[in-house]
Amino acid sequence: MTPLASRNTPTASDIGRPESKWLGPLVLLGPSGIWLGLLLVMPALVILELSFVPGIRPGDVVNPSGLDNYTQIFQPIYLQVIGRSLFFAINTTIICLLLGFPVAYWIALLSPARWRNLLLLCFVLPLWTSSLLRSYAWITILRPTGVLNTLLASIGLPPLTLLNSSSAVLIGMSYSLLPYMVLILYASLEKLDRRLLEAAADLGAHPSEAFWKVTVPQTLPGIAAGSLLVFITGLGDFVDPELLGGASSMTAARLIYNQFLGATQNWGFGSALSMLLILAVSLAIALLIKYGDSTSKR
Incomplete structure (x- = not known):
């Protein structure tokens, strides 16, 4: 037996120690697992327990006793609030996808290679500032005496009433979440097999037909991932609806x-x-994991 083969052959002591197979991963994942357990799992379990206590206030004894809190959610006034949250999240996702896909396509496939990193940096720069500051900037732009109406008045157009409306919320949320969509779509489009586009052109396919039958199917996992990220973030957004929506x-x-x-x-x-x-x-993440992987393997 060669020395190389002897080194690769498991010894009797290794076979008799099954813990050697999981000890390494446990050591590597242990710190992050403890961190997630303390700061994510345990608080979630506390919230789950409190959700079964009707009308509990600070200082009350925790005594889970029913589903009254969950049935209260189905009251019309609360269903309207949940529906408004879904409205903002879904429309923000659509706006970011419609605006972000052409930008990501141009950066990944059409822009000069030496400028791509700089162009991506330009889209990431807004994320370096606080979301609160970005919302206040939009207040300055959209208020009745703000930058937008001043510009419209200078060219003879009537002013717009956008602040404290759903339109202002969608503008603020789309601006805040658009960089995430662009980055994810760029990563997906950068891996696009351009040989398929060339083959489609050689076979006489129209550019729009090649886009829908070649580009979109290959980037569908990226579209799903970007849309899900924007939807989840928009569903839990607090700052933009609070400051821009009234x-x-x-x-x-x-x-x-x-x-x-x-x-x-x-x-x-x-x-x-x-x-x-x-x-x-x-549920949204589970659907993405299940159907996103199956789509990417086709």
Whole structure:
């Protein structure tokens, strides 16, 4: 037996120690697992327990006793709030996809290679500032005496009333989440097999036909991942609806805030709403894992 073969052949002591197979991964994953357990799993379990306690307030005894908090969610006023949150999240996802795909396509396939990193940096720069500052910047732009209406008045156009409306919320959320969509789509488009596009052109396919039958199927996992990231982030966004939407733009995140830190102080109902959002996000991620992988293998 050669020395190389002897080194690769497991010894009797290695075979008799099954813990050697999981000890290495356990050592590597242990610190992050403890961190996630303390800061993610345990708080989620506490929220789950509180969600079964009707009307609990700070200082009350935790005594889970029913599903009253969950049934309260189905009241029309709360369903309207949840529907508004879904409206903002879905429309923000659509806007970011429509705006982000052409930009990512141009950067990945059409722009000079030496400028791509700089162009990506330009899209990441807004993320270096606080979301609160970005929202206040949009307030300065959209308010009745702001930059936008001043510019419209200078060219003789009537002013627009955008602040404290759903349009302002969608503008702010789309601006905040567009860089995420562009980065994910760019990573997907950069791996595009251009030989298939050349083959489609040689076979007489129209550019639009090649786009829908070659480009989109290859980038579908990236589209799904970017859309899911924007949707999840938009569903839990608090700053933009609060500052740009006004009192008429109550969302699920703001409603949860009111239950814990507002005048309502109903931790049980706030916990039930939180668990509903966690369930919706987990379901969306599970669907992406299941159908995203199957789509990428076709």
